[in-house]
Amino acid sequence: MASLARISSRLSRRIPLARAIQTSADTTQLAQDASHSEPFTVKLHEDSFRAYRTEIPGLEVQVTKDGLLSMYKEMNSMRRMEMASDALYKQKLIRGFCHLAIGQEAVSVGLERGITPEDRVITAYRCHPFAVLRGGTIKGVIAELLGRQAGMSHGKGGSMHIFTPSFFGGNGIVGAQVPVGAGIAFAQKYMEKPVATYAMYGDGASNQGQVFEAFNMAKLWDLPVVFVCENNKYGMGTSAERSSSNPEYFTRGDKIPGIQANGMDIIAVKKAVEHTREWVLSGKGPIILEFVTYRYGGHSSTQDPIRGLQRYIEEWGLATEEELKKLDKEAKAEVDQAVEEAKASPIPFEHDLWTDIYYNGYRAPIHCVGVSVKRFTTI
Ligand SMILES: Cc1ncc(C[n+]2csc(CCOP(=O)(O)OP(=O)(O)O)c2C)c(N)n1
Numbered sequence: 001m002a003s004l005a006r007i008s009s010r011l012s013r014r015i016p017l018a019r020a021i022q023t024s025a026d027t028t029q030l031a032q033d034a035s036h037s038e039p040f041t042v043k044l045h046e047d048s049f050r051a052y053r054t055e056i057p058g059l060e061v062q063v064t065k066d067g068l069l070s071m072y073k074e075m076n077s078m079r080r081m082e083m084a085s086d087a088l089y090k091q092k093l094i095r096g097f098c099h100l101a102i103g104q105e106a107v108s109v110g111l112e113r114g115i116t117p118e119d120r121v122i123t124a125y126r127c128h129p130f131a132v133l134r135g136g137t138i139k140g141v142i143a144e145l146l147g148r149q150a151g152m153s154h155g156k157g158g159s160m161h162i163f164t165p166s167f168f169g170g171n172g173i174v175g176a177q178v179p180v181g182a183g184i185a186f187a188q189k190y191m192e193k194p195v196a197t198y199a200m201y202g203d204g205a206s207n208q209g210q211v212f213e214a215f216n217m218a219k220l221w222d223l224p225v226v227f228v229c230e231n232n233k234y235g236m237g238t239s240a241e242r243s244s245s246n247p248e249y250f251t252r253g254d255k256i257p258g259i260q261a262n263g264m265d266i267i268a269v270k271k272a273v274e275h276t277r278e279w280v281l282s283g284k285g286p287i288i289l290e291f292v293t294y295r296y297g298g299h300s301s302t303q304d305p306i307r308g309l310q311r312y313i314e315e316w317g318l319a320t321e322e323e324l325k326k327l328d329k330e331a332k333a334e335v336d337q338a339v340e341e342a343k344a345s346p347i348p349f350e351h352d353l354w355t356d357i358y359y360n361g362y363r364a365p366i367h368c369v370g371v372s373v374k375r376f377t378t379i
C-alpha cells in the first residue's frame, strides 16, 4: 500500500504550483531619467502582483534616490542585526528561542515605508526588525535577546516578546496574533481613528481555525485590517504545498479580496502596502496581502532582497558599488556598537520582577507579604 507521504507527494504534483511572482533588477524599468534629487518613476514587472476579487496595484511607482538608499541601508542594518543575533546565539549568550528574519528584510522595511507611525502592526515570533522599525532600537532588541536590563522588555521577555506603542509583538503562539490583530483594528474603528492595522502571519499559521474566524469577523464588521501572509514557503520543515490544500494564500479570504506581491522586491512591497492601506482606510473592509518571500539567507543573488535593490541602484546610476559598500559598513558598525552596549547592560534588577505586570490604572490590590509597594510600578 502506498504510504501517506507518497500519496500526498503524488497529489501535490498534480496541483499546479502558483505562477512564479517575480520582479528583479533586470525587469523593473526606469520609466524616466533618474534625477538624483527629484522623485522619478519606475515600472514594476507585470508579474509583481496578482489579485483576487480586486484589481492589482498600479505598476508605476515614484521613488527617490534618497528613499532607495535609505531603504538599502535599513535592510542592511536589519540583516546585520539578525546575523549578530545568530552569532550570539551560537556563542550561547542568547538562550531560549531566537527566530531570525534573514532574507525577509524587504517585507519589514518595505512595510514600514508604506505605513505611518500611527498605523498598527502585530506579528508572530519573527519580530526583531519590526520592533526596531516601529520605534525600538537595535540595542534594545539585542539586549532583550541577551536578557539584559537595557532590553525593550527590560530583559524579561526575550526574542518573541518585544513591543512598542504601535507594535503589538512578537507573539509565540502561532496564529494567535491574527484575531488579536482583528481586535486592534476593531478598536481603531470603534474610536474612529484613521489607522490601518497590519496583522501578519506565516504560511504555516494560515491553516488555523482562528485565522478564518478572524477573517469572518473582520469582513462581517468591515474592519480596517490588512491580513498579511508572509509566505516564506515553509512552516518549520514542511513546505507550503504539503501543508496547505490551497497555497494561494491571497485567495483564501472567501469574500475578502486579496493581493499577492513579490516580497523580495522592496519597491513592490511598499507599493502593495500603500495600496492596501488606502483600501482599508476607505471603508472597504479587510484585505489579504500575501508576500511571497524566502526564509533565511544563503539564497542566490537574484533571490536576495538586498542584492535586488543594489542592482536597481547601480543600474539606475544612483550610487556606485563602493558607495553602497560604505552604507553596509555603516550598518555593520551600528550593529557592532549596539551589541557591545547591550552586552555591557546588567541583567534585570531584582525590582524588575514587580514591574510591567499591569497596565497603568489597572493594578490589582497587592496582598503579597514582604513586597515593597513603592517598587511595584506599572507600565
Ligand atoms: C499554536 C502553536 N502551534 C505550534 C507551534 C510551534 N511552531 C513554532 S513555529 C511553527 C511554524 C510556523 O510556520 P509559519 O507560520 O510558516 O511561520 P515561519 O516560521 O515560516 O515564519 C510552529 C508549528 C507554536 N509556536 N504555536
Ligand SMILES: [Mg+2]
Pocket: 202, 203, 204, 230, 231, 232, 233, 234, 235, 236
Ligand atoms: Mg512560513
